[in-house]
Amino acid sequence: MRRPADLRRPSAAPLPLLSALAATAVLLTACGTEHAGPGSTDARASASRDGTRIDDPGKDGVRITSLTLPSASPSPDRGDSVSADQLATEADSGVFAAYEVTNDGSEARTYSVVFTFVSGDGGAVTNQTETVRDVGPGQTVRGTVRAGRLPSTAPRVTGAEVLEVTTVPAGEAPAEPGTCPPSGIRVSADQGDAAMGLRVVGLHLDNCGKRPYTVEGYPLLELLDDAFQPVDGVEILHGSGGITTGAGPDEPPRPVRLNPGESATAGLVWRKTTGFGTPVNVPYVRVRAQEGADPVTVTPHLDLGTTGKLGVRPWEKTERQVCPDRTCRDSG
Structure with missing residues (x-):
């Protein structure tokens, strides 16, 4: 049994396998694996993809500022081949969004944000949750959220949205996994x-x-x-x-x-x-x-x-x- 969540149901429209293989092969052969943390910029990502600015009004102080998608065609000067099994186990989709969290309140808060990556018909392809801790009053914190691995049958991601935002006082937020509060x-x-x-x-x-x-x-x-x-x-x-x-x-x-x-x-x-x-x-x-x-x-x-x-x-x-x-x- 699962507690129901108010999330969009992923779209069932399939993405042609060749397009998925080609798109991910570009990432593996030309760029390698990327790790973009909150507020960081990966030079390899910006060199191989175009980030599209998004005019997003946001929700509850959180808004998406840009969306980065992988190239849809393989590099013409590389003949490396990538198997479907390798893609399923090794590849990141290369899709990520930049976001901003602004605290307009009077006390420091910790934000839990559900982002949804959507396809052209508006259906959710995948949802990802990010926790942004200790955002002070009047402070804006920037970060990135990745779509992660996607199956070869997933539709192509064309957009991203802020789906749900919950906030708690920073001093009362559950401790971050792997850490221990002063009380023990x-x-x-x-x-x-x-x-x-x-x-x-x-x-x-x-x-x-x-x-x-x-x-x-x-x-x-x-x-x-x-x-x-x-x-x-x-x-x-x-x-x-x-x-x-x-x-x-x-x-x-x-x-x-x-x-x-x-x-x-x-x-x-x-x-x-x-x-x-x-x-x-x-x-x-x-x-x-x-x-x-x-x-x-x-x-x-x-x-x-x-x-x-x-x-x-x-x-x-x-x-x-x-x-x-x-x-x-x-x-x-």
Whole structure:
């Protein structure tokens, strides 16, 4: 099961195989592999492709400024051949877009942006998500997003759009993967599962520090709307029994001791049932692992319908290893 996302469905129109082979062969034989990070410019890319400027009004402070596409014809002075198998496993499509993120607010924010690369008929070819961290008030940050590998049957990309933007206060953003906050405790949310109106999102608590951490009971939650104001009228239930019996039995909360590198999980459970009244959508949830813990704001986009209920399950230890290949960082 997957949590539904409001994304365009990829276009099914096929791209002729010869065009795909030719376009990617130019990249492999003439340019090699490229790595363009946020705010960077790759000289090889600009030498072999033409970036098209885009007059994009943008969305929520994010706009695309240019789109770069690979050449549609092979280089006449190179006779190198590339097999379809090589293209499928080695080649990057060579498609990327430059973007700008501007923070017009009064506090530093972290942005999560879904970009969609589209074909000539407007259908989505692929979606890519970029996280832009710590954008200060009045600051503009520039970067690039790549379409990545595309199958040979994918239609030719002709455009790019900003599909979805979510922002959280920079000080409450989930820690970047592979990093550990000063507290030594990392909180995050997964993409969740969905089926027949039942929704389940996992909250994850990782001890990435060097000291044991003990948590007991349920995560503390604040439900927030688009303006980061509290959402009223939703009852937060301890356990999932008041929502469904399909998520398994409710276990009583117990003390969970996490040694460095160990993890715990809790679950958010609800139903998207719509009856009389106004459906409630909660884009943001501010989470504290327990009383006194630092808040972390996650974006599970709770589509609660008109049920007015959200179940939360207690922390339970998991087998997931937080830092098996490195030493967990010092923490206070």
